[in-house]
Amino acid sequence: MKKQTYSDPWDEIEARANNYSSQGLLAMVIVIIVAWALTVGGFFVVDKDMMTKAALIGILGFLSLRAILRIFDNSKRWLKYLVLSVICVLCGTIVAVLSFHAVLLYVIPLIFAAQYSKQHVIWCTLAVNGIMVVISSLVSFYYGLCDLNIFFVSNANYEYYSQIAANGFAGLETNPNTTFILIAYASFPRIMLLSLIAFMLSQITAKGRAEAAQMARTKLISETDFITGVFNKNKYAEMIESYYPKLDTVGVIFWDINNLKEVNDEYGHEMGDQIIIELAEALLAKSGDTYRVYRIGGDEFVSIIDNPSPGEEKKVEKEILKLLACTKSKADACVSVAHGTARGKGLDVSQVVNEADAAMYACKRKMKGENDESPR
Numbered sequence: 001m002k003k004q005t006y007s008d009p010w011d012e013i014e015a016r017a018n019n020y021s022s023q024g025l026l027a028m029v030i031v032i033i034v035a036w037a038l039t040v041g042g043f044f045v046v047d048k049d050m051m052t053k054a055a056l057i058g059i060l061g062f063l064s065l066r067a068i069l070r071i072f073d074n075s076k077r078w079l080k081y082l083v084l085s086v087i088c089v090l091c092g093t094i095v096a097v098l099s100f101h102a103v104l105l106y107v108i109p110l111i112f113a114a115q116y117s118k119q120h121v122i123w124c125t126l127a128v129n130g131i132m133v134v135i136s137s138l139v140s141f142y143y144g145l146c147d148l149n150i151f152f153v154s155n156a157n158y159e160y161y162s163q164i165a166a167n168g169f170a171g172l173e174t175n176p177n178t179t180f181i182l183i184a185y186a187s188f189p190r191i192m193l194l195s196l197i198a199f200m201l202s203q204i205t206a207k208g209r210a211e212a213a214q215m216a217r218t219k220l221i222s223e224t225d226f227i228t229g230v231f232n233k234n235k236y237a238e239m240i241e242s243y244y245p246k247l248d249t250v251g252v253i254f255w256d257i258n259n260l261k262e263v264n265d266e267y268g269h270e271m272g273d274q275i276i277i278e279l280a281e282a283l284l285a286k287s288g289d290t291y292r293v294y295r296i297g298g299d300e301f302v303s304i305i306d307n308p309s310p311g312e313e314k315k316v317e318k319e320i321l322k323l324l325a326c327t328k329s330k331a332d333a334c335v336s337v338a339h340g341t342a343r344g345k346g347l348d349v350s351q352v353v354n355e356a357d358a359a360m361y362a363c364k365r366k367m368k369g370e371n372d373e374s375p376r
Contacts, residue, residue: 011075017116018074021083024112025066032058046101050144054097061090084113084125092132096139106133106194114201117209126198130191137187138179225295227273228280230287236294236302240349244304247346251305251313253320254356255279256364258336260299279337282323286316302353313341338364 036055039046065086072079091105106129113125223235231239244250257275264272276299283293283303290306303320305313317339324337340359344352 013117014077014080015074018069018079018083020115021080021112022066022069025062025069025087028062028108029059029066032062046098050097054094054102057097058090058094061086061093065090080116080121081124084109084121085128087112088125088128088132092129092136096136097144099140099144107197110194110198110201114205117205117212119202119206122198122202122205126194129194133191133194134183134187137183141178225280228277228295230280230284230293230295230301233294233296236296239292239294239304240353244306244346244349247306247349249307249343250346250349250352251308251316251343252341252349252352252356253303253305253313253317254340254342254353254360255283255301255303256338256360257299258338258364258367279324282320285323286320291316302356304349304353308343313343317341336367338367 032055035044036051038044039051040048044051065083069079069083088109091108095102095105109125109129110122113122223231223238225232257279260272260275263275276295279301280293280295283301286303287293290308292304294302294304296302303316305316321337321339338360340356340361340363342352342355342359344355
């Protein structure tokens with residue numbers, strides 16, 4: 001299966017996070033099946049009918065959500081909000097059925113949210129999760145596995161209830177406002193705990209995002225030419241070695257500024273740098289996902305096109321030359337650009353670059369000959 005590529009790096013990050021969510025959903029299904037099997041086998045002392053209902057809800061819900069992730073483009077920003085909201089609802093529903101047996105499931109949506117590397121995603125998930133805590137606490141008490149300490153005015157343990165059960169719970173006072181007790185003493189503490197977890201995950205996410213941004217800036221600086229903003233020779237060497245040989249075809253355009261030394265000697269290096277920048281700007285105007293520009297020498301640039309269509313490198317060459325002709329140079333000097341193209345297999349990219357270099361020098365000799373023959 002061919003790996004999908006994205007023009008926006010954030011789209012790739014989003015897609016990767018949704019892929020991880022898909023894997024996490026599958027893991028959830030496996031855990032639910034194991035828990036259900038252990039319950040049916042008698043290892044867990046939980047009502048089997050309740051456990052079966054919870055297992056069916058979880059398995060069908062998580063597998064359906066995983067199917068949605070496989071159908072839609074995982075780079076879509078809205079997809080994570082749908083995924084996280086449904087996870088909150090499914091986890092809350094399972095807790096509503098199994099009560100305290102599954103209360104740790106409230107944490108699961110926050111863990112899923114943390115991998116998206118955005119703090120607001122965690123807080124949005126917490127908001128939906130908090131609503132589900134209240135709903136599942138109420139539903140669990142009335143229709144799920146009831147917690148007797150909420151129904152009776154007591155904080156007794158198992159031994160106390162075992163002793164009193166023989167008398168049919170005689171003498172135990174019941175709470176008159178069970179709903180309030182559920183919200184105030186069951187839901188609220190859980191929401192507080194989830195808020196703390198959300199805060200910690202948010203801090204971890206922010207730290208990771210800052211470190212990733214710093215690493216990205218450092219990498220960008222290490223592979224970018226300071227003056228022009230195009231890729232530098234280090235990046236060029238890396239791509240020649242590890243990227244371009246994997247492509248079927250490459251198209252190469254070699255550029256060289258004529259008379260740059262004379263400009264530097266007569267007008268100064270600032271003027272020479274300005275000419276270099278103007279050429280780089282023209283080259284960058286055509287750059288994109290499949291077209292990259294490298295500065296490999298003081299006055300030498302290389303443009304490389306991934307899997308170009310027939311004649312595409314010639315077309316790009318003409319467009320850039322036209323753009324340069326329309327650009328009024330800020331440098332008051334007569335400067336021309338020699339250029340040459342070549343195309344070939346990605347595996348032979350170094351040879352293709354050499355052929356473009358040779359074509360550029362042929363162009364340079366021709367331009368020099370024309371200048372020598374021109375009337376003075």
